[in-house]
Amino acid sequence: MSADPPAESLRDLAQQEAVLKLLAERVAAAQKDVKARTQRALDAAEKRDGTERVGASLPGGEQVATISLRKGETGPVVTDEEALARWVRQQWPDEEWTETRIVRTVKPWKLAELLGEMEAAGAAKLVDRVTGEVLDAPGVVIKPTRARTHAITWRKGGREAVAEAWRTGALSGQLAAITAGGEAA
Template identity: 70%
Template sequence: MTTEQNVESLRDLAIEAATLKLLAERVAVARKDAQARTQRALDAAAARDGVERITATLPGGETVATISLRKGETGPVVVDEDTFARWVRATFPDEQWTETAIVRRVKAWKAAELLAEMAAAGAARVVVAEQVDEQTGEVIADAVVHDVPGVAIRPTRARTHAVTWRRGGKDATAEAWRTGALDGQLAALTAREGDAA
């Protein structure tokens, strides 16, 4: 004797899959827009008033999350690979830290090492350690500080913000969505194609 198992309707699965795909696409667009607007507002508030965080509060007054500004980072960025490679080759002629193809490039591991040194210094500058004669122990050349061409200190990570949920915040937000309390904030998700959000 065989037992019949409940099998989901293929039609039900198809509409669920199509609906979730549409919702995911619209959420992605709305999220990107909300993040950009939030970032602009946070940047303006930080510049104007020193505000670096704001709470997310539901229409009923319950605080569900905190939005915090994250500062960007700056660091050394190779802006002219050829110039940088020529400098590495000229400064360290006995080392095989560059490769010659159509253009000379610094090997990735050495570029990372040099850029890390520049990041620590906060400038496109490298200190070449003093050279010592291995047999006599005498200093042949003192340490030399080089300004490195082809590298600039630039933003390496954009300023952004993060959402930190409070305990129970996700459930409270889901309930507010379910009951329609967030219809104004989520109107873009159910708008007709081509309607202004």
């Protein structure tokens, strides 16, 4: 005859869930804040002296991770599809690169091709392959398409070392700020 494991207390489970929810909210807010401050500091360090990465170490000096800058990307972005489609139709009237619905649009495969050419050129311009004329593409601008950010790369054993430092209280100063304070939104 096997004994059933003791039933968990509903009150204990409710308490655990409430505590973890508050902790998760506070951790998420703290992470968002520190990520923004880290990004500003990395951007400033790169501008100042070319620094693109920094080590993350525990209070005892053990490096557990590396924070690395990821550069953003810039490329062509369609801001007025209708204007671009009219222009493509005007420039290449014999080609079936556009289709008429309620408004004229550029077929997705051709739009991808045209935007790829503009991205390669770094400008909202195309070269007419027949005449060689450089054409400005209306309804397209070159602007950031992905923001600069940064990433964490853990060293082997880094996660475990952080967990152990947390468990033993070595990170109590860093963690106290997360649990201190007023109501989380």
